Structure formats: structure tokens, C-alpha cells
Amino acid sequence: VIQMPGRPQHIVALSASLDETLLGLVEIQRMAAVDEGMDDPAASNVTELVKQVPARVKRAPSAETIAALQPDLVIAPDWGNLEVVSALRDLGIPVVVCKGPQTLQDIKDNIRLLSVAVGEPQRGEVLQQKMQAKLDEIEQKVARIPVEQRKSAVWLSTMRSYGGSGSSFDEACQFAGVRNGMAEAGVKNGQTMSKEMLLAVNPDFLFLPGDTKKSKGKAAELRDEYLQDPSLQVITAI
Numbered sequence: 001v002i003q004m005p006g007r008p009q010h011i012v013a014l015s016a017s018l019d020e021t022l023l024g025l026v027e028i029q030r031m032a033a034v035d036e037g038m039d040d041p042a043a044s045n046v047t048e049l050v051k052q053v054p055a056r057v058k059r060a061p062s063a064e065t066i067a068a069l070q071p072d073l074v075i076a077p078d079w080g081n082l083e084v085v086s087a088l089r090d091l092g093i094p095v096v097v098c099k100g101p102q103t104l105q106d107i108k109d110n111i112r113l114l115s116v117a118v119g120e121p122q123r124g125e126v127l128q129q130k131m132q133a134k135l136d137e138i139e140q141k142v143a144r145i146p147v148e149q150r151k152s153a154v155w156l157s158t159m160r161s162y163g164g165s166g167s168s169f170d171e172a173c174q175f176a177g178v179r180n181g182m183a184e185a186g187v188k189n190g191q192t193m194s195k196e197m198l199l200a201v202n203p204d205f206l207f208l209p210g211d212t213k214k215s216k217g218k219a220a221e222l223r224d225e226y227l228q229d230p231s232l233q234v235i236t237a238i
Contacts (some may be wrong), residue, residue, distance in 0.1 A: 004092050007119030008073035012066060014057060014084075015044070015077045016113075017052075018098060022075065025115050025123050028052045032069045036213075043212040059214075063087035073117060102189070103171050104135075135175065142177035149203040154181040154193070154237075156226060158209055158218045164189045169207075195232060206237040 013019050016035040023031070023046060033055035038044045045218050053227035055069055058144055063084045066074060067068040074093055077083050079100040096117045101107045108128055112230050115124025127144070153173065155163035163169045167189035173180040181201040187193045 002096055002117070004073070004094060004117065008071075008094075008117075010070060010072045010140070011075065011118065012057065012069050012071040012073070013075040014061070014066075017101075018075050018110075020046070021114055022118070023049065024127050025111075025120050026118050030118070032071050033057050033113070036104070040213045041212055044190075062179060063091065067091055075114065077122060102168055103164060103185055104168075104175075107131075107168075112149065131206065138175060142175070144211075145177045150177050150179055152179040152181045152184065152201065153205040153207060154198060154203040155207045156209070156217065156222060158222055160192045161190050163187075164191055164193070195229070198226075199232065199235065202235055203237050206235075 010032040011022060011026065011030055012033050013022055013035070016037045019031070019038055020186045029052070031050075033051045034050050034053045034057065036056040038050045039047055039056070041047050044050070047109070057066075059208055060081055061084070062195060066084065066088060071093060074085075074095045076082070076095055076097050077100050078097050082097070085095050085097060096113065098110045098113060099106055101110060105114055108131070111124050111127055113120075115121050115127070120178075137142045148195055154172065155169050157163060163180070165180070170183050170189065173183075181203040182193050184203035185193060185197045185201050187197065208223050210228070211219050227238060
């Protein structure tokens with residue numbers, strides 16, 4: 001149980017995805033810092049908004065670096081460095097740890113948790129209502145697509161073991177009326193898909209990573225690895 005003396009006014013989150021959620025819940029002035037990736041137009045759609053935030057959080061910051069921002073609340077993902085969480089709590093800084101979401105329900109749970117932590121439960125409810133309205137709209141459109149006409153897709157990420165059944169991408173495919181090629185090949189999230197499997201699935205579409213400041217050329221290398229491979233030129237998506 002985290003005791004909050006009042007609504008936090010100097011919030012720091014330790015991932016870009018948490019920043020994005022928080023920006024839907026609090027005024028920009030209540031953010032003490034945001035992830036440095038939020039300034040990259042290839043990775044963020046709020047680059048103009050975050051110009052008002054004075055500081056940036058770089059990857060894997062130390063407890064001392066975070067404490068120097070004088071936060072009255074830190075939000076940390078459970079897939080990050082949890083040792084820093086203990087160190088911050090030892091300094092008397094309230095820290096709320098969020099689950100790394102794998103499903104839409106996980107995202108809703110995080111919104112509810114964050115909205116309570118920042119003292120804005122009603123805004124959390126409004127945000128979830130907006131999400132549900134968009135999902136209902138998508139569901140109505142997808143229902144009109146005959147099953148036999150639904151396309152297949154494979155997500156190729158620099159996180160090689162991401163995108164199989166059980167991932168948030170897999171659930172997104174289900175909502176969108178798209179067949180997840182990795183899941184159809186029997187690949188679970190946390191497992192990798194071989195090029196032989198990719199050939200067998202023969203997806204209609206490939207999702208490939210774009211270049212961001214953080215990718216440092218890895219995204220381009222991965223694209224070339226697949227798009228320039230002679231053995232893969234027969235794939236419909238390529």
C-alpha cells in the first residue's frame with residue numbers, strides 16, 4: 001500500500017508507455033520529466049506537448065538521478081530495474097509499480113491504478129470509456145469482414161521473441177479481424193519465429209520496425225535481413 005499525502009504535482013515515470021498514459025490523466029505541468037523518446041517524432045505523437053516538460057529520463061536511470069528530479073511520485077514498470085524501486089522507497093519517495101501489459105485488460109487495470117495514484121479516478125474512468133467507444137466502433141466494422149477474407153500479418157520486431165500468441169499484438173489482431181501469422185504457426189510470445197515458419201505462413205502483411213533515435217540502426221538491419229533475403233522473395237507481403 002502506497003500512502004499519498006495528496007495529489008502528486010511532480011510525477012516521473014520510467015517508461016514512454018507510462019508517460020503516454022499519464023498524459024491522458026494529468027495536466028502537462030504535473031510531469032517533472034518524460035522519457036527521452038517522447039521527443040522523437042518517429043516514436044511519439046506528443047512531441048510538441050512534451051516541450052513544456054523541463055527534464056528527460058534516459059534509459060535505466062539511477063536512483064540518484066531520479067531523486068534529483070525531486071518527484072513526489074515515481075511510476076515504474078515491473079519489467080524495468082526493480083532495484084531502483086527499493087532505493088527510491090528508502091529515500092522516502094512514493095513508487096507505484098505497474099504491470100507490463102500483455103492484454104487490453106492489463107492496460108485498463110494500469111489506467112485505473114495510475115488514475116488513483118495521481119488522484120484523478122474520474123479521469124481514469126473517462127479515458128477507459130473513450131477506449132471502449134473506439135473498440136465498439138472497430139468491432140462493428142470488423143464484424144462486416146467475412147472470415148475467409150481476413151488477412152494474415154506477422155510482426156517482426158527487434159525484440160525477436162515478441163508477437164506470438166499471448167502478446168498484446170496478438171490480442172490487437174483479434175480485435176482488428178486480422179490473423180496473427182506467428183500464432184497460427186504455433187509460436188507463443190517469448191518464442192522466436194524462424195524464416196522457415198515465415199515462409200510456411202506466407203503472410204499478407206509484415207509489420208516492420210521504423211527507425212527511431214533509440215534503434216541506432218538495428219531496425220534498418222532487421223528490415224534488410226528479411227526484405228533482402230532471396231529465399232523470402234516469394235512471400236506475398238514482400
